[in-house]
Amino acid sequence: MVVPVQTMYELSKDWYRTRMDVDWEPPTPQQAEETLARHGLTGDFWRLT
């Protein structure tokens, strides 16, 4: 899968936004899919559920 670097950068801001917080919890597969979808990353390659 080939993804534009700007998209990966924007996804990273979203994906890692709370990662360093003490109370961080991993996203559920559903939540992670929603994050990916916000950046146009949908389809079988990105499926987590």
Next chain:
Amino acid sequence: MPVNSTDRVVRARVYERFVAGSRVVDPSSLGLDREETEDSLDRLAAEHRLVLDDERRVVMAHPFSGVDTGHTATIGDRTYWANCAWDALALLALLGDGVARCPNGIEWYVEDGVVSPAGFIHLLVPARHFWDDVVFT
């Protein structure tokens, strides 16, 4: 094996150490009780919240890497190790504008949130298999 409040503090300390520029983050560097820290690190690794080597040094606390993969993010005068091209960009997304470098010589500059030059990242592993072999991923 659920994580507890000590595990959360240990995880936060791991990230603090990496942000501060440490490359080797191990139980003795976290400033907490050694045995308790080791137990916490084991639980965090079991829960995929970080990756350890055999001596409980932190190999991965995404997007930080504890080993030199050739992927880096440089912000000001500080260079961080990243796990892959995505994580090098992610370090800039987390910590600020700078340069992401790949071992093949590619460089991406981020200024005011804009990445240049335009390019692509090639992902080999489908998302649902990221953790099957996270080092390969």
